[in-house]
Amino acid sequence: MSTVLEPQTHDAGAPGMQSRGHSSGSRSDILAAAAKCFMKNGYSATSIDDVARQLDATKGMIYHHFRSKTDLFFAVYRRGMEINYAAVEPHVSDNGTALERLARMAFAHSIVLMAEQAFQRTLAEGVAMHLTGATTAAQRETLTELIDIRNQYEGMFRSAIRKTAKEEGLEIANLSLASKSFLAVLNSTVSWYTPRANDPQSEQKKLAIDLVTYALRGLGTDLPSGALKTKENAQ
Amino acid sequence: MSTVLEPQTHDAGAPGMQSRGHSSGSRSDILAAAAKCFMKNGYSATSIDDVARQLDATKGMIYHHFRSKTDLFFAVYRRGMEINYAAVEPHVSDNGTALERLARMAFAHSIVLMAEQAFQRTLAEGVAMHLTGATTAAQRETLTELIDIRNQYEGMFRSAIRKTAKEEGLEIANLSLASKSFLAVLNSTVSWYTPRANDPQSEQKKLAIDLVTYALRGLGTDLPSGALKTKENAQ
DNA sequence: TAGGGAACATACTACCGAGTATGTTGTCAA
């Protein structure tokens, strides 16, 4: 079920490859730097040299790890989705009511959005926009693959919302629109939230709770009081 | 009160200027074409030649009307805000309850968003992003001005929400967050809605009603049944 | 009816940025 997200090195086919296992150090650094740049200036306004500068490295180094700028973007996108999945998917099968599970998923999603702004803004910039002109055939394929992942992710929430509606007896006229609105509320932080000085975590928790509350009310229900307590213990 | 939005030709200072009054034909065409291009590919991925091609015109024609690409973007942004204001502001002083006014404002906002996708997506791409590196001093000034307009627009909703909360006795912990969530729901269409075949208007109305319903529920209240009826008569 | 300017089109420049080709250095295996 979680087979959707696999690393996928671009050196696939290289014979030697003894770097397998510990390799991802520099690669991850590049992804983080690229995400930061994409966040600040957007995809097409970001040059490879920008990313390199962010790393105190050179263009050559980046092209050693990624075939093209597009591939780099794909990798950042994929990493962003991995982060989201890792945060949310565990709660799909939590025990408790469907509503509680949905609340926890939403909370986790909301938190990870604020914690990983760079990747999330890259996600937001989205497949929809600048990639309408994806050139290569392989790129187009990767593109549709990423869209699939995104849809699956939304599907997790849609499914959770449907179950919640059933269990709680909510009337939801348009499920698709409901889940889009639901996520829109949670996602809204990417366009305005920027972490304040001294309160890194607690501020985010409060915001997340308010957002989840709003999103659930939109569906016609309310945040169950104890639903997020376990989450706080885990920290 | 509506002095915020004025056309502002860039020929300001030119002595002759007999074109005043009927001039805006080609200028508006450029704005529409630019908005369409920005929508499809984003700001920095759009070239002036792209916009020109969209018009069956040339780069020279565009530079005859706009000083720079940045200025063109500003003009598109401003036009988008003008459209929104024109749609929403009238309802600020509608009669009825605060809730009814808010509902109508939200409905109008939602409708205009779907009807004017191109401009709205340009708005969404936003001042925040690609313009972090606005070069000229005059540009920086224009930039903060546009941000002000945006904030004022949001302020209209924030104010309407506050009044509604007072009248309806709603408890809203974080007003700023509530209005951001409220608008996030309404704005969500820009990232996924694309008009279907035969039902141009009615589909949009239904969606808008659902969105407004969700947004209001998030605040803890409900869409009053008769609130949007007058709107339908007006058509 | 000359001419001046608006409203464009055409032609050109200068630069930036993606991608490539080729060096350089360290390491590890034989």
Place this chain on the structure above:
DNA sequence: TTGACAACATACTCGGTAGTATGTTCCCTA
């Protein structure tokens, strides 16, 4: 110890693009 390869850095190519400079046409006025 050597040589092969990974992991970069440096240097270059080349297409695209913002902005400019210079025509060209048409209209309106003096």
